[in-house]
Structure formats: structure tokens, C-alpha cells
Amino acid sequence: MRITLVGSRHFGVTTLNTLRQHGVDIARVVVHDGEDRLAAAAKAAGIEVVVQADPKIVAASEIAPNTDLIVTAHSHARVSKAALAAARLGGIGYHPSLLPRHRGIAAVEWTIKEGDPIAGGSIYHLAERMDAGAIAAQDWVFVRKGETARELWERALAPLGQKLLGDVIDYARTHKTLPAKPQDEQFATRAPSLAGSEH
Template sequence: MLAHDPDWSLDLIVTLELAAASRHSDFVDLADAASQSGAELLRTLNSNNPETLRAIASANVDFIFVIGWSQICREDFMALKPDRIIGYHPAALPRLRGRAALPWTILLQEPITAGSLMWLGQGVDDGDLLDQQFFHVAPDETAETLYEKHQSALAQMLERSLAKIAIGDIARQPQDPRYATYAAKRTREDGLIDWNDSANAIDRLIRAVGKPYPGAFTFNKDDRFTIWRSSVLPSDRVHHAIAGQVVERSEDHFSVMTGGGLLRVHDWETASGKAPKQHAVLGGTGS
């Protein structure tokens, strides 16, 4: 958007070193974007290190946009362009400040969320709002579909916000701290399925941590088993089995007893490439 707006130029793109790309499941290499827009490309491991700060200062830009960057911008970074650093947060701020906002949106069953453009402040996602784009969260929303909705929201907000900033119309709406909530960091291991949970809760976890994230997982003995897509079966399907036990299977799916109802698994992958056998019991830690 910046590269194509006639009132703006994109002079520098700062992105992650390729050697560190595996740290982020949604990493995208921006080399092509830099080449197409004529921007200089700088790869770094830390946006707060002196070399990176000098490069940004030397670019002599009017505004800095921090989008899709998981590191906190420290004091020296913030001093580069005071009150002119814009960030994006994938939540309806001041709700869900912090980490892993997309998975938490699904896990908390948020019916409505938003993308938020904000002026970076001194705290965590607490800066004045520049713009927000609200949208509904579907009952069967996945991390992948929610990610796409945020991409669309960001594009729409940038289109209208860039035009306004270019003519000096700069919005700054303070956040109301009375409505603030905070989302904790989530790790790969938080995707471990507890089959004592209900089928609805497990399906929600699978949707929340699916692609582009590492996925929800269980174990078939010592074989790590990642589940990408599932559905909850009607409550009139009665099977007597323990939580985690495979009660039926076909070539393209299998069903597992949970602590509340049956979960049908449609898309999965395993370390061994083998699907679980009928009556196998999933769970444990693989050790």
C-alpha cells in the first residue's frame, strides 16, 4: 500500500534475517517487495540494536510503520520518530493487548474483533488509535481465515489512513483503559490436546492454532500426531469409550471420544505417516 500511494514513498524495509525465519511460523520474505518498490532492504535480528537504529535514522523517513514485527520497540527506537511510529495489532484494542491475539480471539470465542492501527506508546499496545476496522468472527473461524480477514482490514485502513495523514488529518483517539485485557504469550507446546476436554473445546483449539501456526497435536504412543481440521459430531452419536480412544475410522477420517462428545478428525499428519488404529488411545506426551 505504501509503495503504490502517490503521496508516499517507501524508502526502507526492515525484516528478519533469513537464518531466524524458523522462529516465526508466519514469516514472509520481503526481498521481492523491496525490489518491486525500490526500497532498500535491511535484515536484522533485533530492531533495537545500534546498527539497525543507525540505518533507520539514516533513511530520514517521516513515519515508521511497525507491522508484523513481534519485538518490542525500546526507548532508543521510539526516539527515532517521536509520535510518528505507527503499529498494527490484530485485535479490537484495548481488548487483547499483548501476544498471540489471533489464537486468543478464537479460544475466547470473540464474536467480533478488529484490526487496530495505533501510534506506538510506551506500554504494551496502549498507544492512541489511528484507525480500527471491525468484523465478525465466524463460529467455525480458523487461524488461517482470521489471518486473511486481518490482512484485508489492514489494507483498508492503510488506504484511508495514508490519504488522511498525507494532508495533515491525523487521528489520535486515546484508548479507554477500563476495557483493556491482556493476552499472554502462547508457545508450540500449548497446542497439546487434552482429550478430557469437550469435543467443542478441542475443535476450538485445533482451529485456533492451525496454519500458519504449528497446529494442535497429540500422541499415538510415541508418534507425534498433528490435527489440522476437525468437526464436532452430533450429540446423538453414542459410543462408550475412554477419552482419547478412536471409536471409528475410514480412509479419510476417524472419530475420537472426548470428555464431552465425539470429535471427527478430517486432516492430520504424523511423524511416522501412520494413522491410528481402531480403538487406539491417543494422548500422553510421547515420552
């Protein structure tokens, strides 16, 4: 299974390591910044690195040839329709909420702000609308009283993302397809950026 990984920062590096542990072929890493730590980790592992021409969008030409699946990890770029079509199984990403709740860039912050007792993570199919694609895997965690968004992310949601990603990758390798359960739009809520948010 050949994967193009699109991402950045620490979560991108962790995802790179998770994918390697699950024995897939990472054909290429796509980053918005050639100085990013994910780019450095990929180069160190002997993986080809491509820097996006436009930091806001991933073009079809930036996806490695014969890619089976695009995986995004801490990428704020939209993967274009043509780029998704260039991969046999399309693309998946991790969102740190129980989608369709808290769609948007500040999901963890909104989980805390709204006093949710339960948080969660979703591996979802990349689609035209942000965070609106079908769910491939989902699980939940309890939120501790007084926990900050960063603490919740580091303690529970980042590790949950790696576990769910590993499960979905293993499923895709075995079944040559991805689970897909449509999101229920009536429960969708927005999680727009809050001033000073970390994620």
C-alpha cells in the same frame, strides 16, 4: 511522505504493496532476517534493505534519514524510543484486535478462544508499552461460527489491516499529522502466546 517499513513475511510484503499503491516514498525496509520474503520484495522494488543488529529491537540508526513515519508489519521487534524520535510522526502498527482488548502476540487466537462474536483491527501508535499506544484507526468484523484463527486472519483481519493502514496514510499525507485516541485501560486484556499459535 517518507516511510521506513519494519516487518517480515507475507503481511510485510502486502503492506509494502499497500504503501506503494498509496504513493508514499518507502525510504528503507528494516527486517530481522535478510532472507525474509519482505527483504526479497523490497530489493526487487529497488528499496534499500537494512537487517537489524538485534532482532528484538529496532535502533535509531536503522531508521532512514528524514523519515516521516515508521510503519511496522508483522514485526516482533520493539521499535526503540530513540528510533521513534527519529521519525517526524513517530510510528504506527496494525494489531488484529479491537484494542485495548487482546493486547499481545496471539490476539486472533484469543478472539477465537474466548468465543468473541466480533473481532477487529486497530492501527495504533507505537509506544513504550506493547500495543498500548493511542488508536489512529479502528474497525470491526463479525467472526464466523467455527472459524479458526488463521481463517479469520486471512478472510477478514489481514485485509482490514491493509484498508485501515491506507486510510491512516492518506490522512497523514493530507493533514501532516495522525489521529490519536487514547486507549481506555479499564478494558485492556492480555493475549499471550498460546502453544502452536500461527501469528
